[in-house]
Amino acid sequence: MMWQISRARTQARLGLYISSDITIHQLAAKSDESRWTPYYKIPSRDSHQHLRFMTIPLIYLLVAVALGCAVFSLRFSQRETGLPPGPPTVPLVGNLHLLPKMGKLHLKFMEWSRKYGDIVSIKTGSGTMVVLSSPTAIKQVVDKQGWAASSRPANHLADLAAGGYHILFAPDTARLRSIRKTITRFLGPQSSLNRVSVQEAESSQLLNELMTQPENFSESIRRYTHSTARISIYGQRVSSLTTPGVQRFYKILHRFLHISVPGVYPPVDLFPALKYLPERYAPWIAACRRSKSELVKFHAELSMGAKERSTQPNADHQRDPSFMEYISNMGLSEEEYSVSAYGGFTLMEAGSHTIAAFLLSLILILALHPEPQERAREEIESVVGSARLPELDDFKKMPFVDALMKEVVRIRPPFPIGVPHATTSEIRYKNYVLPKNTTVILNIYSIFHNPDIFEDHDVFNPDRFMQTKFGTRPGMDIDFRDNFLFGAGRRICPAQHVAHATMQIVTMRLLWAFQFRSAVDAQTGRPLTRKLDCYAPEFVTMPHPFKCVIELCGEEQRGIITQAFKNAKSVLGAYENENLKA
Numbered sequence: 001m002m003w004q005i006s007r008a009r010t011q012a013r014l015g016l017y018i019s020s021d022i023t024i025h026q027l028a029a030k031s032d033e034s035r036w037t038p039y040y041k042i043p044s045r046d047s048h049q050h051l052r053f054m055t056i057p058l059i060y061l062l063v064a065v066a067l068g069c070a071v072f073s074l075r076f077s078q079r080e081t082g083l084p085p086g087p088p089t090v091p092l093v094g095n096l097h098l099l100p101k102m103g104k105l106h107l108k109f110m111e112w113s114r115k116y117g118d119i120v121s122i123k124t125g126s127g128t129m130v131v132l133s134s135p136t137a138i139k140q141v142v143d144k145q146g147w148a149a150s151s152r153p154a155n156h157l158a159d160l161a162a163g164g165y166h167i168l169f170a171p172d173t174a175r176l177r178s179i180r181k182t183i184t185r186f187l188g189p190q191s192s193l194n195r196v197s198v199q200e201a202e203s204s205q206l207l208n209e210l211m212t213q214p215e216n217f218s219e220s221i222r223r224y225t226h227s228t229a230r231i232s233i234y235g236q237r238v239s240s241l242t243t244p245g246v247q248r249f250y251k252i253l254h255r256f257l258h259i260s261v262p263g264v265y266p267p268v269d270l271f272p273a274l275k276y277l278p279e280r281y282a283p284w285i286a287a288c289r290r291s292k293s294e295l296v297k298f299h300a301e302l303s304m305g306a307k308e309r310s311t312q313p314n315a316d317h318q319r320d321p322s323f324m325e326y327i328s329n330m331g332l333s334e335e336e337y338s339v340s341a342y343g344g345f346t347l348m349e350a351g352s353h354t355i356a357a358f359l360l361s362l363i364l365i366l367a368l369h370p371e372p373q374e375r376a377r378e379e380i381e382s383v384v385g386s387a388r389l390p391e392l393d394d395f396k397k398m399p400f401v402d403a404l405m406k407e408v409v410r411i412r413p414p415f416p417i418g419v420p421h422a423t424t425s426e427i428r429y430k431n432y433v434l435p436k437n438t439t440v441i442l443n444i445y446s447i448f449h450n451p452d453i454f455e456d457h458d459v460f461n462p463d464r465f466m467q468t469k470f471g472t473r474p475g476m477d478i479d480f481r482d483n484f485l486f487g488a489g490r491r492i493c494p495a496q497h498v499a500h501a502t503m504q505i506v507t508m509r510l511l512w513a514f515q516f517r518s519a520v521d522a523q524t525g526r527p528l529t530r531k532l533d534c535y536a537p538e539f540v541t542m543p544h545p546f547k548c549v550i551e552l553c554g555e556e557q558r559g560i561i562t563q564a565f566k567n568a569k570s571v572l573g574a575y576e577n578e579n580l581k582a
């Protein structure tokens with residue numbers, strides 16, 4: 001009976017069913033009489049009177065609910081006070097409908113930064129995204145307040161697909177900070193110098209392949225970046241991209257990255273209710289499960305192989321210790337070891353993809369710009385001559401090659417919008433307040449293409465870096481630095497020194513050995529090399545597959561490359577592994 005009274009009270013409060021002239025006591029008595037009588041019984045003739053009274057509160061209720069919904073939907077995705085300006089919002093979605101697909105996001109962010117300033121807010125449903133488009137904004141928000149701007153936005157699908165272990169997507173936790181510390185020590189400036197001999201040896205295979213099969217330049221670049229990353233993480237090289245182990249890696253990587261591309265699956269993080277959909281209506285669950293099981297299996301095999309190799313004698317110290325050997329000698333607990341070891345896969349993935357993106361952009365840009373290419377080659381020859389290959393130490397004597405490299409990453413940064421950060425508490429910048437859980441975008445592309453900072457920003461002109469340190473307009477006093485391409489704050493790329501060294505070695509050697517020209521259709525005379533605007537819509541910006549002509553600069557180069565590749569076998573032999581072919 002108590003249950004019925006309380007139910008009756010609730011219904012009375014809501015104005016449902018019960019006419020206003022019946023008191024609770026009457027109801028209690030009534031409910032006692034008709035203990036088993038359902039409320040929904042068809043009213044008798046006498047009770048039609050009740051229905052008349054009932055309709056008025058029902059209408060009130062419906063109006064109230066409709067008003068509530070309208071107010072909720074208007075406020076739900078409105079820009080809160082204190083946020084920076086941004087495009088006008090619409091109910092429920094905020095600015096979501098204005099966001100283009102991946103690959104065009106950087107252009108939209110650039111348009112908004114021109115209109116609203118160096119800090120723009122975007123409402124993504126009830127969530128908030130802030131886009132930073134000046135060196136000062138990045139310094140003040142992400143570098144200086146790094147304690148609160150070093151997490152990552154929720155990424156349910158990446159978590160499902162990588163079991164929560166993907167460093168790039170991991171939130172800022174004690175576990176992540178400990179893995180980062182290990183990685184930074186392993187890949188720090190000093191230890192990156194230890195890897196130079198491997199990078200130089202691997203690059204001689206790259207040169208040899210470009211000399212003998214120039215049409216496969218894209219595969220050769222990918223093999224090179226994959227092999228150098230794999231050596232430093234697992235102590236195992238790959239001599240061909242067609243090896244099943246490598247093919248499998250790229251398949252797994254593409255499947256994983258595909259899941260993370262916005263728009264492929266519904267935005268589960270913006271509408272968390274989607275997480276609870278049964279699997280048959282949520283195809284992403286199966287895709288993530290498959291990706292996770294592939295990643296786990298692949299990683300387990302690789303780390304097992306690395307562990308075995310680490311127990312084999314390396315008496316003559318021919319092999320540099322791999323990341324896996326490094327962490328097995330750190331005295332970590334079982335749990336710490338397996339978490340750090342899992343980070344190895346992220347390292348290999350990041351190492352394979354990013355530097356390949358840079359090198360492919362470099363080749364495309366060189367093919368489209370013969371004049372700066374020739375000037376860089378002359379500089380290299382003046383330092384090195386043509387009787388030996390350039391080495392890392394030579395780079396500091398080549399200001400124009402340095403300028404050319406910087407201009408390539410300025411015009412086509414591998415991460416045009418960085419990797420999103422997320423705030424873990426409130427952050428203030430200028431008069432704005434960025435609340436906890438705000439996604440923070442480093443709008444690198446827009447900074448590199450800001451006409452107030454870079455004159456003729458769309459023109460490939462390495463000379464700008466010869467005139468001023470950062471290639472900016474003369475006399476500008478802004479918080480510029482030359483590693484924006486590696487991100488900012490506490491999540492800055494831990495491999496920037498290794499990456500830089502690799503980029504320098506390969507850039508010098510490619511220019512020393514080859515001429516890159518735009519391909520031309522023999523029949524029509526039409527250029528076949530794509531323009532610079534043809535970039536694949538991915539997280540890391542890669543040119544779409546393109547054709548170009550790669551020709552050896554001279555016969556002297558041929559002899560030196562062949563000899564260097566022969567000599568390299570003694571360095572590379574220490575990392576050869578038959579198991580890889582399995």
Ligand code: HEM
Pocket residue numbers: 167168169170180229346347348350351352354355358414415418419420421485486487488489490491492493494495496498499
């Ligand atoms: C051209 C080469 C590269 C570029 C442009 C690049 C760029 C970046 C950027 C923009 C980030 C995000 C930083 C941030 O959150 O602000 C990042 C993170 C990262 N990079 Fe690199 N990277 C390169 C090469 C590499 C290489 C060779 C490796 C590994 C061997 C690597 C490993 C990582 C890792 C593990 C992270 C995640 C750090 C974290 O989330 O805490 N990167 N990189």
